[in-house]
Amino acid sequence: MAERNSGGRSRSRSGRKYGQKASQKVERAMHEMKRGQLKSGRSGKTVKNRKQAIAIGLSEARRAGGKVPRRGSSGSRSRRKK
Template sequence: MARKYSKKAAAKVERAVKKTKAGTLKSGRSGKTVKSRKQAIAIGLSEARAAGAKVPSKKTAKKASKKSGAKTSKSKTSKAKKSKAKKSKAKTSKAKTSKAKTSKAKKSKARASK
């Protein structure tokens, strides 16, 4: 039976896990130290893929059945709509308060000039 992962990939993963144990493995984008063993393995496999080693492709999410898919899509859209509504409410309230402040300032200047 053929190997699922190449020796090169195994070496990359082993190096990443050792660095994690030593506390020197950093995540790519944020630069934070990696504490999770699973994350270390994922980083090692990613590096192996980039180096061209034999590594199975990343697993993709399985498609849900039509019934459950319809339920999740409805909930996602409603959540998105709710968050947009909240943001627009916040913007309008901020605009109202800033208008009120400017009108108060104008009134006080008018009183001072009289």
Template sequence: MARYGKKAGQMVKEAMHKMKRGQLKSGKSSKTVKSRKQAIAIGLSEAREKGVRVPSSR
């Protein structure tokens, strides 16, 4: 079973806080993220880029 690293959880937490403050942007157009699921996906994606232990996306 794949598990998330502690750092991945912190990155998702930061993304959620940014989303709640209206500071989390997505894509080239930099539209404000309003979906909780999208904020989690962005946090995990940033964690993958930094090499944190995160299961591969499907």
């Protein structure tokens, strides 16, 4: 029998969205955060937020050349005038 599409959104065939390097970097960043050793950018403050730790891990994976999607423009939506 032929395979049918369920009618929903079609999935891309490119495979995984994030590469193995990304998961390794995020895992390392989370581990450091839990031990209180993960520091934020220029200020050097200790990271306590889970989302921030993930963002740091993904940023490091991008720099290392891992397969990670581009950063979203999160600030542009909130600054838009109504």
